[in-house]
Amino acid sequence: MRITLTNVIVDDQAEALAFYTEVLGFRKHHDVPVGDYSWLTVVSPQQPDGPELLLEPAAHPASKTFRDALCADGIPSAQFTVDDVAAEHERLRAAGVEFTQPPTDLGTVVSAVFDDTCGNLIQIVTPAPEPAQS
Secondary structure, three states: OOOEEEEEEEEHHHHHHHHHHEEEEEEEEEEEEEOOOEEEEOOOOOOOOOOOOEEEEOOHHHHHHHHHHHOOOOOOEEEEEOHHHHHHHHHHHOOOEEEEEEEOOOEEEEEEEEEEOOOEEEEEEEEEOOOOOO
């Protein structure tokens, strides 16, 4: 069993696509019209055949309520792994991204959290190096 798809709930798919591709650097994978919306997914350029992130419209009242409650409580909707949280933090801040948590060493990971401008908090992490074996 493998994870192939997960989602973030977004208010506007076009704005979300612009943020996730132009700012974060993901690539559009699927854009299939489905009624008023699209089956719109992005993938990491480092894993083009890896898991897809669905930019899910906040059309269902429960989805928006759930997403907004997570955000209000400071709980990220998704987590992405990066090579260097501090460097990614600086790159994204320079692009105008607002962080709710600066890079923070949590022991097993270095973590930062930002607002994706689409209604979600997103956490980025870099795992701590494995301790050297003696």
